[in-house]
């Protein structure tokens with residue numbers, strides 16, 4: 001397949017990779033915020049009729065580890081959908097996932113690969129590659145490729161790799177592919193793995209886990225049919241290489257029915273794009289007294305034009321609150337895509353670029369677009385800037401982000417907090433007067449049903465694929481919210497802000513997060529981390545017994561029995577209310593199987609509860625936490641609340657799919 005060879009793109013498309021100094025672009029653009037050790041110049045052409053991509057790239061990679069390496073490793077993610085023997089599709093089959101339709105498969109094949117060490121000569125290296133399967137030994141999986149080198153790459157030295165490839169675009173798998181005229185192109189180019197001090201970290205593509213990559217600079221020329229709108233990571237630029245000045249260029253018309261769109265991105269670890277002739281292309285300015293301005297670009301399906309303000313509002317709310325709480329969003333631009341695909345490209349994050357989620361019917365009182373938009377916008381912090389390993393520790397991005405998204409929703413939906421500038425016409429979700437609470441956005445229901453499926457400490461790619469998200473998203477949101485109840489929001493905010501500031505543009509591990517937690521809180525929380533992170537034990541406290549017996553002197557002996565049903569322990573309050581209104585609060589360390597409290601008072605007990613302030617949000621059965629001694633009118637409202645919980649559980653199932 002011929003590539004566009006016009007303009008600046010010819011530097012990429014020529015027969016021999018150009019020997020221009022790669023650092024010139026970095027120097028011309030802004031100061032590096034990240035190590036920028038994995039840099040890509042890519043030239044790709046979409047063949048709309050054939051549903052294929054033809055690509056050519058030069059990767060400039062610097063060894064940032066402490067060891068020399070005599071090999072390079074690459075992800076070829078689209079081979080996950082090459083045939084049913086890939087690890088991705090085997091995992092989907094194992095959990096009863098949808099079998100792929102004939103003709104829906106995708107693939108990526110390399111036709112040329114050349115390597116240059118330092119300022120040496122380019123060496124043809126296609127014959128030196130092999131597929132490896134570091135995770136499961138599946139010899140049919142072609143998602144990781146190893147390249148043996150003649151010479152080793154010493155620490156801090158650079159190697160360039162020039163690759164040409166052809167790819168068949170799938171019908172959507174994992175938010176990637178095409179439907180009709182709409183393309184969503186992610187994980188699409190040969191991408192170098194991460195070399196850590198202990199060796200290469202290049203996992204295969206698994207059905208339930210995401211990605212991990214080093215930071216760098218991207219210059220990408222995308223050729224599509226003329227008239228197609230293109231949205232992507234980074235800024236649209238008139239030419240490459242370029243500084244980061246964003247333009248609204250419609251692309252360069254090539255005179256052959258195609259147009260080339262150029263994008264530039266810095267300090268990002270991935271690049272995705274979308275194209276369609278049908279997008280409505282809108283933009284808004286985000287401004288804030290203390291945060292840098294951001295141009296929000298929205299690519300909307302024409303039939304969902306009415307949702308534009310809701311996408312903008314939700315994105316702006318996240319930029320504002322995450323910015324105020326954790327640290328500024330520095331890129332100056334973000335592109336939001338309203339996806340075409342019902343069920344496959346909804347709600348996914350890429351650097352400076354993400355998809356929302358909308359349904360054909362999105363009444364203003366159902367905040368699916370807002371929830372997903374805030375979640376994916378939030379990933380610009382926990383995933384985009386803090387680059388933890390999603391293959392291994394999905395909770396560090398998904399769980400922290402789910403927790404923080406719930407907090408944003410809580411903030412913007414609290415009537416006193418609604419920011420008129422952003423939320424004019426933004427109607428809070430209320431069902432029969434019951435506000436949609438933070439706890440619901442922590443997704444308790446999904447966790448409760450899958451609480452023992454895996455421990456969070458299990459590497460994410462090894463977790464059971466159909467329940468992995470309930471642990472990495474839901475459980476993490478619940479234990480972080482529990483910690484917030486325990487430590488206070490001011491401390492938790494500072495924990496996350498410190499973690500963000502210290503680890504942005506780096507690759508933190510769980511130990512790094514726990515170290516910040518300990519430092520900022522001033523507490524050794526190992527006892528809780530052992531339960532919530534290292535084990536799959538569940539928390540379940542209950543109020544087992546409540547009796548008030550009349551004594552000979554006319555007073556009453558009240559006996560309260562609190563019970564621990566779960567294996568996990570947490571300190572809880574046991575509160576007894578007496579007729580007349582007095583109450584007694586006991587602090588129980590929660591370690592033994594039960595605690596018995598007795599009181600001799602003039603009044604009988606009215607009710608008793610374990611953890612009535614609901615600090616321990618991980619309690620998998622809160623309905624057993626309280627008892628009322630005599631039937632009261634309160635029982636009726638409890639029944640109402642339970643009906644609502646069932647309705648809510650259904651709702652949780654309906655929006656549990658965004659990443």
Ligand SMILES: [Zn+2]
Nearest residue numbers: 379398658659
């Ligand atoms: Zn997510």
